[in-house]
Amino acid sequence: MLKGKIAKLAVSDVRFPTSLEQHGSDAMHANPDYSAAYVVIETDDGLKGYGITFTVGRGTEIVVCAVEALSTLVIGKTLEDIVSNFSGFYRCLTSDSQMRWIGPEKGVIQLASAAILNAIWDMWARAEGKPLWKLLVDMDPKQLIRCIDFRYITDALTEQEALNLLEKAKEGKQQREEEMLKEGYPAYTTSCAWLGYSDQQLTQLCSTALTEGWTKFKVKVGADLQDDIRRCSLIRKMIGPENSLMIDANQRWDVAEAISYVTKLAEFRPLWIEEPTCPDDILGHAAISKALAPLGIGVATGEQCHNRVMFKQFLQASALQFVQIDSCRVGSVNENLAIMLMAAKFRVPVCPHAGGVGLCELVQHLILFDYISVSASLENRMCEYVDHLHEHFKSPTVIRNAHYMPPKDPGFSSEMFDESVQKHQFPHGEVWRSILEKNGS
Structure with a gap:
């Protein structure tokens, strides 16, 4: 189940109009529309993984563009390639020598990385037939350590301490x-x-x-x-x-x-x-x-x-x-x-x-x-x-x-x-067509 190559990565801009009823409203975000850049990855032998990164409406389309830009670092790899050296893959994804300039490891580029990595973790847990928490709990400590990039934090936590x-x-x-x-x-x-x-x-x-x-x-x-x-x-x-x-x-x-x-x-x-x-x-x-x-x-x-x-x-x-x-x-x-x-x-x-x-x-x-x-x-x-x-x-x-x-x-x-993804895709899903038409947009 780990040897199929990742052949597809699709990402959607999915938004829910929560601002209509003030759900999620706070002192800095008066009218959030709970949203997600929703990633689906698939191997050539049919295994899928699903990942999201959360946003609050406008700007989701920017995260979607970042996911698409990072997708070339994922396509063609096997799940086994990734999880056997997960810290190495993490660093590859978050520290590409050119893409890192618009991060590094922060902002839109890190949100996009999270969406992709969440999908990979979902795929790995599915391949093992376990919920993710159980996959982690059952891992040998040394295997868990191999998932972490310790760069920049060893003055606070070394691999041995972890x-x-x-x-x-x-x-x-x-x-x-x-x-x-x-x-x-x-x-x-x-x-x-x-x-x-x-x-x-x-x-x-x-x-x-x-x-x-x-x-x-x-x-x-x-x-x-x-x-x-x-x-x-x-x-x-x-x-x-x-x-x-x-x-x-x-x-x-x-x-x-x-x-x-x-x-x-x-x-x-x-x-x-x-x-x-x-x-x-x-x-x-x-x-x-x-x-x-x-x-x-x-x-x-x-x-x-x-x-x-x-x-x-x-x-x-x-x-x-x-x-x-x-x-x-x-x-x-x-x-x-x-x-x-x-x-x-x-x-x-x-x-x-x-x-x-x-x-x-x-x-x-x-x-x-x-x-x-x-x-x-x-x-x-x-x-x-x-x-x-x-x-x-x-x-x-x-x-x-x-x-x-x-x-x-x-x-x-x-x-x-x-059905939820299709109806709530922005701006062409059924829910948003109706709202935008009502508002004359």
Whole structure:
């Protein structure tokens, strides 16, 4: 199953008009349309792999162009060629001597790399007949290490240190896997309190979530202080003092402004403030972390962190207390393996970002692996969940009692229904033709 050559790579611009109902709205993204550059690769013996990278509407077409430009580095290779030296292939894809100039390992080019690599990981898991999390959990530590490009991070984590972490985590591994299969991984919900939702909608959704067993809630903040005080007060009164509240500013503030603003929200006892400032400002995050520590409020960030090098520096600078990996922003599973291992070394919990189409489906595999094979801890750990667009995937996320239940289907849970892809292709799919005609575009 690994010897067929990759003969085709197709990529589609798939968009969902979530802005019509303010789903996903926050302080910096007022009207997002959850979207994806959707990649399908196929070998000459019929094996397929499906991958996505997440976007919020305009600009998806640019990622599609980048995927097409990188496709020449994939076509003609066998899956065996790739996975036998996965770190080498990762470097080939992300460090092409000319293409890297428009990265390197960041921005559009890294989003495109992630889409392709996600499809390759999906293909590999399908070839092995396992869900991706199980493929990773069953791998020998030395094989896992061969998937990681350690360039630029050895001052924080060496190959030997990574191997030692994986070897140490073997103790109790089987019990943790059984625990996950029985109980699932703890989740928190962002679906109740998008910034564009009315108080009535927020109240109704929060009430429903509480009856469904949710105990961890995130509120979008950052547009207006008095509005945020009202909304946080409303949520905190509804969920009670025993449940967890997180707040997310989506990069809205300068450093001093973030410290001042969050201090005024401290009475609602948020566990963390997420993305308080520019996602590239490592020292700014460090200053915010230091200032908020006496209030018991941590800093969480990572969903727009470019690569493993930035995560390395965030960790070295004590600039975050919660590492938020994303399954599409960095270089797919390969780079997330490096980030999770660095987080384990620095003893910082991983709490993935999953606010977007397909992100819940993908990142659940990574966090299951992190608990079973790396961290061996659930302390201060949870994975984001949003209740949007799962119906478009063949293997949708399963939530039970506010926990992610481990996927059972082979692959990375990234395959969409053909009908969903066709109807939502931009701009010629049925859904978008109707919207554009209505708007006179």
